[in-house]
Amino acid sequence: MTGLAQLAILEARELLRRGEVSSVELAQSVLDRIIACDNDIKAYLTLTPELALEQAAEADRIRAGAGEQALPPLLGIPLAIKDVICVEGLPTTCGSHILEDYVPPFSATAAERLRQAGAVILGKTNTDEFAMGSSTENSAYFASRNPWDLSRVPGGSSGGSAAAVAAGMALGALGSDTGGSVRQPASLCGVVGIKPSYGRVSRWGLVAFASSLDQIGCFARTVAGAALLLGAIAGYDPRDSTSVNAPVPDYLGSLEGGIRGVRVGVPREYLAEGMQPEVEAAVRAAIGTMAGLGAQIVDVSLPHTGYALPVYYIVAPAEASANLARYDGMRYGLSLGGVDLWDTYRQTRGQGFGPEVKRRIMLGTYALSAGYYDAYYLKASQVRTLIRHDFNRAFEKCDVLVAPTTPTTAFRLGEKVSDPLQMYLQDVFTLSLSLAGLPGISLPCGFDQAGLPIGLQIMGGAFDEATVLRVAQAYETATEWHRRVPAMAHEAHAKPKGEGA
Amino acid sequence: MKLSLAQVEHVAQLAQLALSGQEKELFREQLSSILEYAGCLQQLDTSAIPPTATVLPLENVMRQDQIRPSLPRADVLANAPATEDGHFRVPLVLEGEG
Numbered sequence: 001m002t003g004l005a006q007l008a009i010l011e012a013r014e015l016l017r018r019g020e021v022s023s024v025e026l027a028q029s030v031l032d033r034i035i036a037c038d039n040d041i042k043a044y045l046t047l048t049p050e051l052a053l054e055q056a057a058e059a060d061r062i063r064a065g066a067g068e069q070a071l072p073p074l075l076g077i078p079l080a081i082k083d084v085i086c087v088e089g090l091p092t093t094c095g096s097h098i099l100e101d102y103v104p105p106f107s108a109t110a111a112e113r114l115r116q117a118g119a120v121i122l123g124k125t126n127t128d129e130f131a132m133g134s135s136t137e138n139s140a141y142f143a144s145r146n147p148w149d150l151s152r153v154p155g156g157s158s159g160g161s162a163a164a165v166a167a168g169m170a171l172g173a174l175g176s177d178t179g180g181s182v183r184q185p186a187s188l189c190g191v192v193g194i195k196p197s198y199g200r201v202s203r204w205g206l207v208a209f210a211s212s213l214d215q216i217g218c219f220a221r222t223v224a225g226a227a228l229l230l231g232a233i234a235g236y237d238p239r240d241s242t243s244v245n246a247p248v249p250d251y252l253g254s255l256e257g258g259i260r261g262v263r264v265g266v267p268r269e270y271l272a273e274g275m276q277p278e279v280e281a282a283v284r285a286a287i288g289t290m291a292g293l294g295a296q297i298v299d300v301s302l303p304h305t306g307y308a309l310p311v312y313y314i315v316a317p318a319e320a321s322a323n324l325a326r327y328d329g330m331r332y333g334l335s336l337g338g339v340d341l342w343d344t345y346r347q348t349r350g351q352g353f354g355p356e357v358k359r360r361i362m363l364g365t366y367a368l369s370a371g372y373y374d375a376y377y378l379k380a381s382q383v384r385t386l387i388r389h390d391f392n393r394a395f396e397k398c399d400v401l402v403a404p405t406t407p408t409t410a411f412r413l414g415e416k417v418s419d420p421l422q423m424y425l426q427d428v429f430t431l432s433l434s435l436a437g438l439p440g441i442s443l444p445c446g447f448d449q450a451g452l453p454i455g456l457q458i459m460g461g462a463f464d465e466a467t468v469l470r471v472a473q474a475y476e477t478a479t480e481w482h483r484r485v486p487a488m489a490h491e492a493h494a495k496p497k498g499e500g501a
Numbered sequence: 502m503k504l505s506l507a508q509v510e511h512v513a514q515l516a517q518l519a520l521s522g523q524e525k526e527l528f529r530e531q532l533s534s535i536l537e538y539a540g541c542l543q544q545l546d547t548s549a550i551p552p553t554a555t556v557l558p559l560e561n562v563m564r565q566d567q568i569r570p571s572l573p574r575a576d577v578l579a580n581a582p583a584t585e586d587g588h589f590r591v592p593l594v595l596e597g598e599g
């Protein structure tokens with residue numbers, strides 16, 4: 001037992017319901033954990049303890065006054081929000097100097113829905129600048145660290161959210177996933193992370209990176225927690241014309257039922273050579289576990305998998321170069337006065353953006369520029385269609401696909417920063433699904449010899465998050481991986497209150 | 502194919518980015534290697550394949566043109582580097598009309 005801060009969301013909800021713990025006590029335990037651990041992990045960019053305790057007290061009042069009435073699903077649950085998602089009145093920096101002082105006058109739909117569901121907001125978590133990266137080392141402020149080994153990265157770009165959940169510094173969190181930015185850090189930090197189908201969750205108030213790919217996703221310590229969070233934020237929003245007007249199933253209610261007869265596809269291209277042997281072994285063992293639970297294992301092929309990386313690194317930067325044109329130093333954000341309008345633009349953007357963001361703006365601008373559009377952007381968009389066709393064909397033969405989330409466990413800080421292509425290869429197993437707009441989850445399926453978590457990726461057909469979650473739940477129930485806690489979280493709990501900092 | 506310095510400068514100008522000499526050289530190297538890597542896409546025959554711009558089967562999305570409350574002006578301008586009389590204040594855009 002490592003205290004309230006390490007509870008799964010559903011466990012905490014049960015204790016709150018029974019009156020064994022108050023929302024204020026729960027929030028205070030998590031805030032104590034943050035004081036004890038976040039100097040080392042650096043998951044948070046902005047922490048809002050007073051606001052969190054106020055919201056928790058409000059949750060306790062609502063519970064006390066509710067009588068027999070149904071309570072909001074996340075009442076009193078302390079959560080973190082990635083700093084690319086706007087929360088009214090809180091800084092939203094996107095991990096960039098160009099938005100250092102930006103305080104949005106509105107909340108993202110997803111953040112607003114969490115509050116309506118009764119959640120307590122602890123603060124905003126670190127991210128690679130504008131969600132561009134796989135380690136949080138591209139944050140303009142600081143790199144976050146992996147709770148399982150502080151010399152290693154938590155993954156990215158939603159590394160702050162994943163690390164916070166792993167270390168008991170939030171019971172759950174929101175992130176965003178454009179090419180793997182929820183699943184990859186979930187894998188590296190040993191937590192559950194789900195990226196819904198494109199269109200399932202409103203992007204309104206999510207600062208845009210690549211608009212045809214971006215989706216908000218959720219982190220939790222268990223599949224059920226992720227299901228509960230997704231249910232709270234999913235659904236049509238008239239403010240996002242790409243959010244889909246389709247009914248949202250009861251994800252939590254449809255978790256049970258097992259996977260007997262479910263067809264689990266294993267794409268052979270995802271278990272090819274080149275990955276860390278322990279990752280391959282853990283994923284193969286997980287497939288065996290699923291077979292033991294009655295799933296039917298099917299061999300499938302996604303023949304264009306090898307092209308996902310170049311497609312992504314043309315399409316996403318192209319969209320980013322257009323989206324990030326808005327940072328012009330005129331209406332919000334950094335503004336460095338130049339000799340004229342054009343000079344102001346160039347100085348503001350040249351100094352306000354970090355190296356990875358500038359690299360991608362340059363790449364995207366080149367790919368869209370006259371003379372190169374057909375060879376790069378159009379070509380990549382056509383190959384994207386082939387990648388989608390691969391998935392369509394695979395899902396004719398199976399209900400879900402399983403694969404590793406990442407080719408390796410967490411790498412060391414600084415290991416890949418000088419070589420962008422090496423860093424991009426971290427996402428080689430997550431990019432295809434993003435390009436196809438399909439849902440996927442990462443959940444723990446083992447540990448390597450260094451004690452670092454390994455992630456299992458389960459991918460589903462369009463808007464079939466319910467099946468993805470049900471398969472994940474069956475695997476989680478049959479295994480114990482999700483019960484392991486990083487040593488530093490144990491130690492933080494053993495320390496007397498207030499001594500942590 | 503390696504990008505020339507002139508190409509890098511042209512792209513930086515299109516993207517409105519002031520880059521140092523060192524950055525130009527670095528991006529010249531890095532963009533060249535990323536683009537070379539992306540060259541593998543040319544192996545595929547896509548002449549009959551339509552491009553994907555969105556994965557959703559969406560047509561234009563319309564709504565009623567109704568008046569709704571907007572954000573308070575002061576809240577929006579609070580983030581602006583410079584304001585004047587309730588407006589954003591920006592540098593001269595059209596020359597000779599100041």
